Amino acid sequence: MTLIVVLSVMNGFDQELRSRIRGTLAHIIILKGGMYGLEDYKQVIEKVKTFEHVTACAPYVEGPALIKLRNRKEFVYFKGIDPDAEASVGDFTSYITPFGNQPEDLLKTHGEKNTGSVFGGSELFRVGPGEPEKDPGSFIQNGEQIVLVTLKEWDKISVKAFVVVGKFKSGMYDFDKNYVYIPLTVAQELTGSKGKDAVTGISIKLDDYRYANQVRDKLQAALGIEYYVQTWEDARKTFLTAVMMERRVMAFILFFIIVVAGFNILAILTMIVLEKSKDIGILKALGATTQGIMSIFLLNGLLIGSIGASIGTAAGLSIVLRINWIENALYHMTGWRPFPPEVYYFNQIPTVVNPTSIVFTAAIAIASSVVFSIYPALRAARLDPVETLRYE
Structure with missing residues (x-):
């Protein structure tokens, strides 16, 4: 959700900024000393x-x-x-x-x-x-x-x-x-x-x-x-480069939210393995294979990632589509404007919903969930049923 909202706003800001600057400057400018x-x-x-x-x-x-x-x-x-x-x-x-x-x-x-x-x-x-x-x-x-x-x-x-x-x-x-x-x-x-x-x-x-x-x-x-010929991008190069770097750094930093969530999944599934060790031992004693036990926990991680990514995508798109309404509501209730126009140049928060980036973000979230499920799945699959059930 956070990645979708931030990336949509940053993409919209970049695209709208370029469009507005282009409108006030022209494609090419010729100057002289x-x-x-x-x-x-x-x-x-x-x-x-x-x-x-x-x-x-x-x-x-x-x-x-x-x-x-x-x-x-x-x-x-x-x-x-x-x-x-x-x-x-x-x-x-x-x-x-x-x-x-x-x-x-x-x-x-x-x-x-x-x-x-x-x-x-x-x-x-x-x-x-x-x-x-x-x-x-x-x-x-x-x-x-x-x-x-x-x-x-x-x-x-x-x-x-x-x-x-x-x-x-x-x-x-x-x-x-x-x-x-x-x-x-x-x-x-x-x-x-x-x-x-x-x-x-x-x-x-x-x-x-x-x-x-x-x-x-x-x-x-x-x-x-003696003449200076430049495109509008050359004329605003420093500013446009700063915006591009900010967008990339923001995406890189926010990506670690997914990594933190992955460690949470790892911790949860590891605790489940410890809690269900007796049940795993019984399944293995009844003939469950190592691959079968492992697939159960991998599927669990896949379901957690898929459901979480679906909810996050839906919540992110809902916020993006109503972000200006949310900002106006906050402004009227608190007097605080999250996106002041005198700082960010625009009267409204620009957003661009890029389907490719949304699919990529959701895929990374789901893949991370599966990857962080591998360790607890291996741990569950390697449990010895004899040791697990010895004192039961």
Whole structure:
């Protein structure tokens, strides 16, 4: 049960994390030295589009900023994008459509000063409890004004107002809490890179991610060493490696629960052999074979393992299928959240039920029960009926 629950959650966490990161980054990213170092990005995009498997490209400007929301100030990251191009390389459209927005809404201007538009993360715009789709009053409303303060050309401060036209929700808490989308040209003005027509990087989408490493290497060779070409997995390699190692170590440690259970079975069957030694002696005196006595205890271990594995599998699947309900119930009763979203990035506990791993886990549990039954079975089979019944 424990292995099934933990492995299902860890597999779900790994799969969902990869999906969410991929949605916010794109298959391949091209960068250059400096935060806004890609001054020739249009030529680079034209060159990149000639490569096999490349289906779309999108430039972006990204950097840190101080944001003023109503009466509070926070540090965030802004991402200046061409909304249509961004929608073609990632999941941008799916992040905003639940709130009735389209990518082109980001290009709207407001008032006589042509104030730019902004999409903000749902968690960043939160002012009260609730879900953004069901409780819009708990979030900063469309039409409100916010202010971004950024560095300009490394030695100046740039201050610009924006009008909120919508929210986005990627489902990844860290991204929804710390990012805003603004138009690409406005971001270039904020950073002082508009005169150079420079961007931070270029996002690339492929027709099949299986070719990512191959395309990355070809792009790196064609563009030269002053460019940094990486897949989204390269960009988050340390984090993804840590998650993978945690999953493997967790499975290895929890496997010893089965080993401990196996020693319990060994102890129980050994005690049964001692308790039933007279009965075993009578059976052997009546003609029971060594193999027959041994098979009785091996069958006993097999039944213990099979019944225990069946109950554990059923209990584990029941918990996995209702794990978010259980977490919510615990939170409402105790105020303690076992899976805090600000730590684990997700608003719900992700789970993936892998039939192969469940069958493998159950098979290991049953096999362990049989293996740990061998010693007491041998001990029972080797009992001498004469010695056993001498004093009866």
